[in-house]
Amino acid sequence: MKGKLLINKIMRPSIVFATGVLVVLFLLSFFLYLHISAVHRIEEINGKIGEVDNLIVKSLAEYPGHDSSLSVLETSVEQLYAYPGMEIILTLYSDVLSSPADFTLASKGDIISLYNRISLLKEKISEHSVAREETFRVLYVLILVVVIAMFLLLGISQFETFKVIQLEQERNETNSKLYDQLEKERSLLAFELHDDIAQKLAVIKRYFNSRNSIDEHTNLMEHYASDVIRRVRYLSRMLKAPDNPDISFKDYLETLFADFNVLSDYKLNRKTVGLGALRLTPLAALHIYRIIQEVLTNSRIHSEATEIDLLIVYSHPTLTIKYKDNGKGFEPYLIYKKGIGLDSIKYRLDLLKGKYQLSSAEGEGTDISIDIPVELCEISS
Known part of the structure; x- marks a missing residue:
């Protein structure tokens, strides 16, 4: 069970990191797709505006007396090249240029009205462009935040994993030291029992087996017996916690x-x-x-x-x-x-x-x- 827990702790950062990478790649792919689509759209509209420009130049060439009108239209077309979303302008140009009549004052008024409408539309498109740029900036910031958060999460997970491994190592070291200490205390106990207490008991037994020396060595046997009792009590206190x-x-x-x-x-x-x-x-x-x-x-x-x-x-x-x-x-x-x-x-x-x-x-x-x-x-x- 502990092994599975340790494996889960180690694998979790890798899973989190892989998930974060996939999320970031998905977001980058999505925004790249939007950007490429917008570029293609702009190129397509600019191509249409270029066609209209050619149509305007060709049509106005038939009316050489209207240089001012030509200048107005050329200026308008030049200023349109940088902006997407011009289908409505193409329609307006087509309406004006499809008239077979000569440019009268009224038709000049239509052209000027068209120019004003183009200028207004340019302002709106400019506002939309600024808004789009702001949106992309926000998205880039969000991506950056996601990446930073992902690496922070990875770092935290790695730190947690390191702590788990460190605690496991410390636990193993503690168990090893406790085992060594237990073995040492057992060895000390065996030493006291075998080399000291057992020898004194053997001496007492030998004296008891020698009938002629019992009375002669009574005091010595009493001393050994008392010493054995003291040592047994000492060993008991040594093994018992205070x-x-x-x-x-x-x-x-x-x-x-x-x-x-x-x-x-x-x-x-x-x-x-x-x-x-x-x-x-x-x-x-x-x-x-x-x-x-x-x-x-x-x-x-x-x-x-x-x-x-x-x-x-x-x-x-x-x-x-x-x-x-x-x-x-x-x-x-x-x-x-x-x-x-x-x-x-x-x-x-x-x-x-x-x-x-x-x-x-x-x-x-x-x-x-x-x-x-x-x-x-x-x-x-």
Whole structure:
């Protein structure tokens, strides 16, 4: 279903563009047809006017005494060449020139009347020509608007398609990161169960099987049993999200710090400032909790540090986390080549619009600075 939706989103711009092209081609063809028809009509009428002109010249040549009348008619005919729609004028000319009588004053009056009527008709035709030109200009503008709108629509559709593809890619990347994070947590859980808890239980079992050493090692077995219980509780808290509304975010962190102090060999120097005033949404609290947990877990697994300094400061609207250890460190390029447990941290920071800086070198420990803008994920009081 999602594949069909994506295909429809991709195909829609092409269909819109093809439809727009067909519409524009149809309009251009239609207006070109009108223009060609008008040109042919004008040529046809001009041809008829030319025939009338020849008829006038031939007829007036028989009356050489009427130069003024000849001049009037020739001027009228010359001014008619540029105008279409002259059938009525052809009729009027024919009526005047078909008279066999000599040009009298009355016939001259008819010719002058004809000239006046021609002048009036020319004015009307001129008005129609201007109106036609205005109409064509409007049509050209409309075509231009259609073309621009078509390309704008195409651009919008392409942008929507790009957004759909981008969202699909982001969704796939998110799913991949979530899967990687889940696998990492499972691996960590397996490590704790197999390499730590299972070994301690095996030692306890061995002591119980050795009857002679039960009394001798009672205190040691009790210590191992207590340690196993603590680690199981720690794993349970690690897997469970901090979602109890009766427990503050600061208290959740204090529990996390206490677990690491008990279960780890290094010394954790922690300090929190302003967390009592911080009220986060459950999702934001989970991401920040996991970020801090991941930083401490990475240090326990990779750093070989003996001492860690952790400072967490909330000053509206930013939560700042500063981490420093005295471990073996590493070259920063190894982050990208091997991935030293920072993928999930970066993923969660991207969701929170946060940023981090990391500084490390072989034998010089590791510094991490994290800034998270928590203004948008705080609960209004």
